[in-house]
Amino acid sequence: MRYVYVGPDEIRARVRPGERGAPIGSADDVRRRLDARERDERDEPFTYVVDLGGSLRLAPRRSEHVACAGGEPVLAAGEVAFEADGESVAVAAISNQSTGYCPGAESWPAVAAALDRAGVRRPDGFTDEFVFRRCAACGGLNLVKDAYFVCALCDADLPEPFRTS
Template identity: 55%
Template structure:
């Protein structure tokens, strides 16, 4: 768990630019989604971050989270799928899948606040929770799969608690 409630970029340095990706938008209201996708595909998830000011930012799926965040720390990051139901936008799926920020599933409250602020219905929790751990032996970023807390690179044991450097 990240006690500070914010995440810094922990991915490859060469991706850490601050130019926003093509099609990136700050979702100031659900009406922004009526104009989506600006460079994206409406049938696939979007990359999202919750910025430190609590705003939801989205970009086409293959965009880098760090670029969407302008190289800054975030409150949450992942992927999200929007659908239209009864004339309203809703969030059908949302994950914390971001290997650049490796956010703990405990970042959900920041996502919920951003979506609630926009009046968007949502699942109430991540539909898929990703568990990230940093290997204390080799430093590799890992996704824990099926409860196997073993480093994919060096086979060392991964810690049970979130352990990336704090923002």
């Protein structure tokens, strides 16, 4: 499944043509990204997307997913933290948390495949999985917490699954 950007237009408008997150094709690429982080970012996860070609791309956590994707649709998006120990690189935590793309749990196979191609050890699924819904009453985008399927903007029920494509 592919996900199109559904976030605010003003955020999409800030995407610079031709700029995207750094492609990750190997554990060494992850190590370079870890080493290149600023001191105040060292304990933060990365923003990631899996582009339509299946490549994992990383950007600093404070970046927007749509910028990491260069404004394009994605196969997955979220946040990821890594552990590097000698030659080995592993995912320490990974989520599908992206309110710009709202990827579902079904995006995991694209993430797993990208991590496997890069030779990065990974868990069997998201360590933190999020559920998104669009409110039929007001059109608001909601991140469902604690299985509370009620719109945070207008208190309407959120019964229908959110789909972006």
